[in-house]
Amino acid sequence: LAKTTQPISMDSYEGQEVNITCSHNNIATNDYITWYQQFPSQGPRFIIQGYKTKVTNEVASLFIPADRKSSTLSLPRVSLSDTAVYYCLVGLAYSGAGSYQLTFGKGTKLSVIP
Amino acid sequence: NAGVTQTPKFQVLKTGQSMTLQCAQDMNHEYMSWYRQDPGMGLRLIHYSVGAGITDQGEVPNGYNVSRSTTEDFPLRLLSAAPSQTSVYFCASSRTGRLPTDTQYFGPGTRLTVL
Numbered sequence: 001l002a003k004t005t006q007p008i009s010m011d012s013y014e015g016q017e018v019n020i021t022c023s024h025n026n027i028a029t030n031d032y033i034t035w036y037q038q039f040p041s042q043g044p045r046f047i048i049q050g051y052k053t054k055v056t057n058e059v060a061s062l063f064i065p066a067d068r069k070s071s072t073l074s075l076p077r078v079s080l081s082d083t084a085v086y087y088c089l090v091g092l093a094y095s096g097a098g099s100y101q102l103t104f105g106k107g108t109k110l111s112v113i114p
Numbered sequence: 115n116a117g118v119t120q121t122p123k124f125q126v127l128k129t130g131q132s133m134t135l136q137c138a139q140d141m142n143h144e145y146m147s148w149y150r151q152d153p154g155m156g157l158r159l160i161h162y163s164v165g166a167g168i169t170d171q172g173e174v175p176n177g178y179n180v181s182r183s184t185t186e187d188f189p190l191r192l193l194s195a196a197p198s199q200t201s202v203y204f205c206a207s208s209r210t211g212r213l214p215t216d217t218q219y220f221g222p223g224t225r226l227t228v229l
Binding site: 030031032041042043044045046049087091101102103104105106107 | 118147149154155156157158162172204206211214215217218219220221222223
């Protein structure tokens, strides 16, 4: 299972673009890169997933360079409501019985300042 | 769809008491799982199920039991509560759990305190 490294915390002002980078040097060929968001007192919520190049949805963009050893989650024009912990997950651990499990690290705590 | 629901939202137990945390999903998902989250930590997998009648242990299963008699429900039982089980518990489900692209949907959590 690929180990991921991401900053423990980040601060940003409202209206700015925020980029959170995740390093995953030993990513495997079949691994996808997935980001989850967790607000205080809530369960994690899926944000975006990608395999290579760039993926964009209504919430965020995910940039993955050709070597796939890192990825960057980009949040455009953040607001106070984007204050949350963001988790980068790479690959899935095989749990047995043909299933896979997510492995969460400690994530990046993003604080948006007014 | 209500998604993934959990009850209760909060619970206080005394050491040695038992209780069941309830989890239900209405998305007809095959895969369901339980995680615990301790302060400053990521989520750790307790137990999971790939379908009705099938359960297995995750990373931290000791002190917990599960069963899956229906597709919708996946209760987590604490047999004899200990202070070390004070945590926030999240239930999650996904369509199959067998594909790397399956999205997991999480419930709102149960905050458990064991005195």
